[in-house]
Structure formats: structure tokens, C-alpha cells
Amino acid sequence: MQLDIILAVVGLLSCANAVFYYIFVAIRSRWSQHCHRSACKPILWSLVGVSLVLIVGTAAAFWVLCFPFWHPVSGFICVAKMNLLLEQWQGAAPQSHITQLDSCGHSSISPATASASCASILGMPKIALLFLARDALPHQDLWKAWLGSAAGLVNTKCVKGLPCQNFGSSYWQTLQEVCGDTHHNSNLTVLDRQQMFSVYVHNWPNSTAFDPDSVFYKQEVPNRVETEWGGHSLAEASKRLLRTALQDPLNQRFVLISEDSIPLYPPATIYQQLMLEDKSRINACKLMFWQRQMNRYHKHPGFGNEGITPDMWRKHWQWFALIRKHAQVVADDKTIIDIFAKHCYTFREGKKNKEQECFSDEHYISTLLAMHGLDHETDCLGVNMHADWAHKNGSHPKAYTQEETTPGLLSSLRLPLHGCNYDAAIDSSNHVFKHMNALSERDCIGDPQPPVQWLGYQCPMFARKFPSETVPTAMDVFMEQDSHGVQLLSR
Secondary structure, three states: OOHHHHHHHHHHHHHHHHHHHHHHHHHHHOHHHHOOHHHHHHHHHHHHHHHHHHHHHHHHHHHHHHHHHEEOOOEEOHHHHHHHHHHHOOEEOOOOOOOOOOOOOOOOOOOOOOOOOHHHHHOOOEEEEEEEOOOOOOOHHHHHHHHHOOOOEEEHHHHOOOOHHHOOOHHHHHHHHHHOOOOOOOOOOOOOOOOOEEEEEEOOOOOOOOOOOOOOOOOEOOOOOOOOOOOOHHHHHHHHHHHHHOOOOOEEEEEEEEOOOEEOOOHHHHHHHHHHOOOEEOOOOOOOHHHHHHOOHHHOOHHHHOOOOHHHOOOOOOOOEEEHHHHHHHHHOOHHHHHHHHHOOOHHHOOOOHHHOOOHHHOHHHHHHHHOOOHHHEOOOOOOEEOOOOOOEOOEOOOOOOOOOOHHHHHHHOOHHHOOOHHHHHHHHHHHEEEHHHOOHHHHHOOOOOOOEEOOOOOOOEEOOOOHHHHHHHHHHHHOHHHHOOOOOOO
């Protein structure tokens, strides 16, 4: 069911319920004066029945709309985000700006340059995948297959403007060798064969979790810290990931991913969606008073003494997707992070009263962006990572079992009932991204293409928690995608 239909139903039911309630009150107040008891009783009971049906219907429609955005700490955040959903719901991609999907700065580097990468020659921006883990990542093989399926794919929008008059010349042949899926070159890693993503890992110091054949081998960031659940160290680890990823000027999106996460779409579809978006996927929008009460600000007067006022206090989900501008703000900050280190900590870190707990990884970045006046540049949702909090296990979302990890589950996690038309988005990305060796002169000239399918900020790109026991079944779903009708790898 589409959002406009749901909102129309909610609105109509609410209005009708108000009208019937007014009629009920009016008749009830005049019961004794203008109506015989036996004559009015059926009418009144009918109005009561209709009102109950309308109330239940309104609540049901509201629940369907809000369910994906429920969090046990932040509460019904969908109430404050309804206006954003109306603006960003499924439809054409934003046209008010040139998106990163279109902005390919062609380099003067020659394809014949031995050290030149395909992405640098085409000026093709990349997405930095920032993996936050304790030790090993259980789904290493799955991520390797997922990234491997993007080998040789290029954004056809980046090909436009290249010297098409020499199509088929040595220039193009060399470019195809650099950008194509050159399996014959054994020196290239899985990451080298694709141009969309770069990978960075923060795990515990001195960890040796990755073998040379792992896609995460030698991708660890320097100066790592030992992290613990809920601790301030998680915010510090995120900053270290961002600082390292920002060293590559081609990285334009920065996505934090947990060790038990898996992608919900093929590489090209996720790349297309995140590059189309001009806002960070994090909720840095202003909280209402009751939300600030629920989100611990009033428990920590020390923040106000440090200049973080109630209007600046924010709450977000940990797993963000930041635009480069916002990532730079986080990486450069030294003041606000020290304030959080001083005042924001859990009972495991010394806070005796559990009610006064504070989690830096759920407050620091969004509060920092708000203090820089950048909250309007965030999506107010931050649902880049799907997690099932309706069936949570204590302070953690539901961990899926091996039996539950099926194609049907992954399809449902894409939230098709909430306007996420994933078939159209996948088909659209298949038009935009082609294998370098399959390009034609028409791609270079830039023949008109169908409009790019926009999913919307409410559609998650990744999902968790899939613990180590789900590794075999998750891999089966990925590798047997065609027979199951769930496309998770690029074709």
C-alpha cells in the first residue's frame, strides 16, 4: 500500500471519527430533553459502534505507517517525521540539484598510466563502507561475493563526454582493460576489480581476523581502540573510520555497517540510491520536549554547562550514511567529542544509575551536526540499516535464526509495503550501470535513458542482525538468487 493511500485513510478516518464523536456528544447531552429512551438507544449504540470501528481503523493505519520507524528509546519518531515522508516518498529522484550520480569529473590521467585506477580516470565517486566490528566479520564470503559481482561495472553517466570519436581506438581498448573485469590479472583484488566502493574496517587493536584471501585483508584503519557495547569508544571508532576514508577524495558517501549486517540490494542499486540522495541518512532533526525527556538530556545537566542546550540535543540510530560534508565535520571535531567523553557514559563505564545512561554513538554525531546548523541537511529518519526492534532481545534488536534467513525475509526487509519499489530500482540501476567491456558508442554519446528510479529515504539499504549461525543460509540466498526471485548480486 502506498503512503498517499495510507495517509488518506488515516485522514478520512480521523475526520469521520471526530464528526461522529461530536454527533454522539450532541445527542447524548439532549437525551433527556428531546429523545425517548427506547427510540434513541439504537441510534446511540450505532454511533458508539461506528466510532469504535473508526478508532481501530485509524490506529491500524497509523501503526502500518509508523511500524518501520519505531524504536524503544526514541519512541514513535514517525510522528515528527511525517512531513519528511510526504516530501521524500517514492517517485522521481530530486531534480533541484546535480546529484553525485551525475557528477563525474573526467580526469586528465591517461588510461595508459600504470598506476591509474578506473575510478580516478572516470572521476567516478565512491561509497566508503565503514565496518565496525570487534574481531572477525562472520559474513566475509558474502561481502566478497557481493563486491565481486560489481567487477567491471561503470556508471554510464561517467562515460559520457569521453573522446567518442576515438571509440574502438587504442584509447578505448586501454580504458577497457583498466576498467573491465580483468580476471587474467592475478594481481588485482576483488576491491580493485570494482569502482563503486572502498572498504575500511575498525576492529579491536592487534586483531588478526582476516586472511590474505579476505576482502577485508589490510583494510583495517590505524590507531584503533578497543570498543564495547554502548561505550563512548564506539563514537571514537566511528571518527577513526571517517578520518581514514576521507583521505580518498573519491569517497563521497560514508556508510557505517555492523559486523552482523548484510546488504539488501545489488551493489549498483545501493550505489545509485545513495548517490542520488543529497542528505545524510541520520536523524539530526529537532526533538520535541517529550522526546528530549525520553532521550536522556534532562538526566545530564553537565551538557548544558558545556554549551549543549536542550534545543541542540539530538537522538539518532547508530548506523548512518553521511555525505562528505558531514563526514568532514565529524572528523574535524575535537570539542564536542570531548564533552561527550566527559558526560556521556553507561553504567558499565561507571554510571551507577541505569536511568542516567547515555550512549555517545546514538547522540554525538546528530548533536554535532545540529550545533553546526546542518540538521536540515539530514533525512530526519536514519533508517539506512533495518533492525527488528518489535521483537527485541533486551537492549538489542532481534537476531535472526538460520531457519528465518530466507529470500522472503530479505524481501520483506526492503519494506515493499511502505513504497519501496525494489524491482523498479534494480531495473533502473541495470540501465545506468554496464560492464565496461559491453559499452557501445551509443553509451558514450549519451542516448536518452529512462528516468532513474528513486526509492526514498525510508527504504533501508542494509539489514541486521544476522549472527554467525546464519552464514550458510544467507550465502545460499545470495548465490541462488535467480531461482528464488530475489536479486542481491549485480547481473
